Structure formats: structure tokens, C-alpha cells
Amino acid sequence: MVQLSACLLRKIPGPPRIYKRLQTFRLNARYEGRSRNCYVVGQGYQLKSMQYTRVARKNKVLDFKELYNLRLEAAAEEHGIPFRYLWDGLRRMNILLNRKVLQDIAIYEPRTFAGFCELSKQHQVDQGLNLPPHSYPKIPVNTKGML
Amino acid sequence: MHDRRRVLQWATFARSWWIFDANHQCPFQSANRLCLFLEGKHKPIYHPLSDCGDHVIVINTKHIAMPDRFWRAWRHFHHTQYAGGFQVQRAWQVHREDPTKILKKQIYSTLTGNLLRKGLMARLHLFPEEDVPEGMLRNVSNQIRQVMPVPKTLEDYPIEERESFPRVFEWPEEYVVKDGKEFERQKEYLDEDLSLSKLQ
Structure with missing residues (x-):
């Protein structure tokens, strides 16, 4: 024990109890009845809501x-072109965009996305891979061997 | 918002009209494809809460092709909620009463069972033949790809090609060749003689 002075000999009080309770009230503010006004009743609700949130964090993804x-x-x-062929082609061309960015491009930059599709088709044809019958490029893309 | 951007917004969320030719198409596979267009799952802006589905016109539903032995084996059930009110009909019986019903029921059961389904079904327009009203046809801007290639019948080939095709043997002159309408005659005979209870 380290007691450098007499005043540290007493029990040191923690923060006031109200702060812990206010946190619960804050989290339960959107509930109704005693679950938002009473601390003891609200504790269970707070615990349950945090459990739900933990599950939802994964499900949201x-x-x-x-x-x-x-x-x-x-x-x-x-x-x-079916998406799995497009995805495969993009990986082969080393264009490593994730799904979120790709769908943003599909919505807000449709011409860029069309370019990805054409390149992907052409690359897979160049590599001698099979595509579905309606997916072969109608106008061949000159890649100059740079993909 | 800039004028051009505003029009882009309208064009993106506009409800477009599609046409689908059900001639010699499997109703089960067709239903899967048509549901995508009714729900709006063919658009990159799809979201389950935004009502972005399109109108679909289906022609030639009378000429759909059931796979395998499904014309006889596929059954439609109905119950009037009264005692003894249970009814069963085979696909060929349903199809003869209403040539659009098989495809309609199949699409209805393929769609997700929620409150949107009634509205989505209202955007589906089925026609047994190609006689689509002109005002409806004017809206159509695109065509849905068929789920399977339409097979060629013997009549589609020109006569010269048919006759020049090599034969193993030729019929003798007194042989009576079947005209291919035996099944239809048999079907009429069944309708008159057999009641529904016997078929169950």
C-alpha cells in the first residue's frame, strides 16, 4: 500500500452514481413507460437492446x-454478361474493386461500368475461357495485350 | 437541380414497358425471369422498399410448352371452404378453360408473398395470342429475352429441303399415314366420358 499522506488513507469515492444511471436513461430514451423512467426496470431493456445491436451489426453487413x-x-x-463472369474477369485483370464501389459505379457512372463489362468479356475471350452464348463481345475490343 | 440532371432522374425512375413472347417457353422458367422485371430486380437502382418494377406484356400464352409429362401431371387445387368443396384440375384442363391461367398462377406463386404482390400482378398483362391493344403496344420499349430457343417444326422448313432430305425407305402406296391429330380426338373423348372425380 502506498499512502503518501493521511488524506489518501480514506476511501476514495468514485464518480457520482447518477452518471451511470443517466447513461441508461439516455439509451432507453426512445422506450415508453417505466422502462425509460426507472433505472431498475430499464437495466434489463438496456442489456437486451445491446444484445440485439450486436447481432444486427453482423446482419446489416x-x-x-x-x-x-x-x-x-x-x-x-x-x-x-452474368455477374459471376464479370467478377471473375475483373479479378483476372487485376481490377480489385469491391462490391460496394462496383454498384456505385453501376448506378452513377453507367458508361464506366459498361466499359468494365466489355473489357471483362474481351479478356476472357482472349484467354480462351468459355462465356454464355449471349455474352460474347459484339464489337471486339483492341486491348493491345495490355490487360 | 440542373435541367439535365432532373431529366436523368425522371428517366432513371420511369416505369418502362416490356414484351415477352411465351411461344414454346417453359412457364416455370419464364415465371422466374418475368418476376425479376415485375419486382425491378433488373435495374441497378433496385431496393426492396422503392417500387421500381416495370410493366410486362406477355403474348402467346396459349402456346407455352410444359416440360416432360406436366400437362397431365401438374395439378391446380381449389377449395370452396365448404364440405366436399375440394377440386383438382390438371394443367391441360386449366389451360383449355383459360389459356393465360397457368402462367399467371405460376408468376403469382413465384413472387414474394407480401402486400406489394397485388400491385405487381396488376402490372402483368397476359394475352393468349398476339392481339395486344394498340395503345398498350405503343408503350413497349424493349423485349425480354426468351428462356429457351423455339424449336423448328416440320412446316418451318421449305418443301424442297424436306423432300431432298435422305430417306431410309418410302411408304407403300396403300399405307395410310397418321395425320397427327389422334391426341386431340382422344382428349375430346376423355372430356365427354370421364368426370373429374375419376381423374383424381
């Missing part, structure tokens, strides 16, 4: 991934 996949399948199919 999965939901967005599903939405991005749906959008990208639609966007790729507009240019006549």
Missing part, C-alpha cells in the same frame, strides 16, 4: 452484401 449482389447481377445482365 450481410443484408447490404445481398443487396449489392442483386444490383450488380441486374447491372451486369443489362450488358449481357
Whole structure:
């Protein structure tokens, strides 16, 4: 024990209890009834809400991934190539964009996205890979061997 | 907002019209593809809460092609909620009563069962033949790709090609060749003689 002076010998009080309670009230502010006004009742609600939030944090990511996949399948199919072929082609060309950025491009820069699709088709044809019958490039892209 | 951007916004969210030719198409595979267009899943702006689906006109629903033995085996059920009110109909019976019903029911069951479904079904326009009203046809701006290639019938080939095709043997003169309408005659006979309960 380190007691450098007599005043440190007493029990040192922590922060006032009200701050801990205010945190619970703040988190439960959007509830109704005693769960927002009483600390003891609100404790359980706070605990449960934090558990739900933890699960939702993971589910939100999965939901967005599903939405991005749906959008990208639609966007790729507009240019006549299934998304899995486009994704494969982009990886092979070392264009490492993730799904979120790709779907942003598909919505706000459709011509860029069309370019990705054409390049991807051409690259896979050059490498001798098979594409679905409606996915072959109608106008061949001259890549000059740079992909 | 700039004028050009404003028009872009309108064009992006406008409801467009599509046409689909169901001639010799599988209704199950067709339903999967048509649902994408009704729900708006063919657009990169898709979101389940934004109502961005399109109108779809389907022609030639009378000439759909059921796979395998499904004309006889695929059943449509109905119950009147009264005792003994259960009814079963085969696909060929349903199709004869209403040539659009099989495709309509299939699309209805493929769509997600929520409150939007009624509205989405209202944007589906089915026609047994090619007689689409002219005002509706004027809206159409694009065509949905068919799910399978339409097979060529014997009549599609020119007569010269048919006759020049090499034959293994030729029919003798007194042999009576079948005219290919035996199944239709058999079907009429079944309708008259057999009741629905016997078919169940």
C-alpha cells in the first residue's frame, strides 16, 4: 500500500452514481413507460437492446452484401454478361474493386461500368475461357495485350 | 437541380414497358425471369422498399410448352371452404378453360408473398395470342429475352429441303399415314366420358 499522506488513507469515492444511471436513461430514451423512467426496470431493456445491436451489426453487413449482389447481377445482365463472369474477369485483370464501389459505379457512372463489362468479356475471350452464348463481345475490343 | 440532371432522374425512375413472347417457353422458367422485371430486380437502382418494377406484356400464352409429362401431371387445387368443396384440375384442363391461367398462377406463386404482390400482378398483362391493344403496344420499349430457343417444326422448313432430305425407305402406296391429330380426338373423348372425380 502506498499512502503518501493521511488524506489518501480514506476511501476514495468514485464518480457520482447518477452518471451511470443517466447513461441508461439516455439509451432507453426512445422506450415508453417505466422502462425509460426507472433505472431498475430499464437495466434489463438496456442489456437486451445491446444484445440485439450486436447481432444486427453482423446482419446489416450481410443484408447490404445481398443487396449489392442483386444490383450488380441486374447491372451486369443489362450488358449481357452474368455477374459471376464479370467478377471473375475483373479479378483476372487485376481490377480489385469491391462490391460496394462496383454498384456505385453501376448506378452513377453507367458508361464506366459498361466499359468494365466489355473489357471483362474481351479478356476472357482472349484467354480462351468459355462465356454464355449471349455474352460474347459484339464489337471486339483492341486491348493491345495490355490487360 | 440542373435541367439535365432532373431529366436523368425522371428517366432513371420511369416505369418502362416490356414484351415477352411465351411461344414454346417453359412457364416455370419464364415465371422466374418475368418476376425479376415485375419486382425491378433488373435495374441497378433496385431496393426492396422503392417500387421500381416495370410493366410486362406477355403474348402467346396459349402456346407455352410444359416440360416432360406436366400437362397431365401438374395439378391446380381449389377449395370452396365448404364440405366436399375440394377440386383438382390438371394443367391441360386449366389451360383449355383459360389459356393465360397457368402462367399467371405460376408468376403469382413465384413472387414474394407480401402486400406489394397485388400491385405487381396488376402490372402483368397476359394475352393468349398476339392481339395486344394498340395503345398498350405503343408503350413497349424493349423485349425480354426468351428462356429457351423455339424449336423448328416440320412446316418451318421449305418443301424442297424436306423432300431432298435422305430417306431410309418410302411408304407403300396403300399405307395410310397418321395425320397427327389422334391426341386431340382422344382428349375430346376423355372430356365427354370421364368426370373429374375419376381423374383424381
